[in-house]
Amino acid sequence: MRATSLRTLAALAVKRGMSMRRWDFVAAYLQGDLEEGEVVYCRPPPGYETTGAADGKTRVCRILKPVYGMAQAERRWQRSLFPWLQSWGFSQCSSDPCVFTCTKTIRGISQSIILGCYVDDLFILYSDDSPNSLYSSFTTDLASRWNVEDEGP
Secondary structure (H helix, E strand, C coil): CHHHHHHHHHHHHHHCEEEEEEEECHHHHHHCCCCCCEEEEEECCCCCCCCCCCCCCEEEEEEEECCCCCHHHHHHHHHHHHHHHHHHHECCCCCCEEEEEEEEECCEEEEEEEEEEEEEEEEEEEEEECCCHHHHHHHHHHHHCCCEEEEEE
C-alpha cells in the first residue's frame, strides 16, 4: 500500500466517523505458498554441511514455503492473501491494488469495510463492531484462516 493511500484511509475514517484498527499477520511470509510446480533452492544455513561426505558434491536446500529474505516471498504472500480477500467479497481498488472494499447488507443494514494491506499488516476501517457486524464476521474468518493479531487502533 502506498503511503498516500494510508493517509487517505486515515482521513476517510475521520470524515466518515469510522474506526480504524491494525491487524498483524504473524510470520506472514511463512503463511504464503509457492506456486504449484515452483521449485526454489538455496544454500544451507551456517552450521550445516555444504558438501556431501560420501560424494563431495555441493549440497543445497529445497525451499517448501516462502521465507523472509527470499526475493519471491512478498509476492507469494500476496498471491495467498488477495484471492482470499476477493473470495470473501472484497473488491480491489484500481488506483492502489493493496486497498480493498467490501459492502454487504446484514439484518437490512448496509455495512462497509475498507482495508489496506501494507506488507504484513492490514489497516481495517469499519463503522460497526457489534457481535453480528460485517467487521466481526470478517475478523473471525480472518483469524480462523490466518495467524493474526489485533494490534489495536
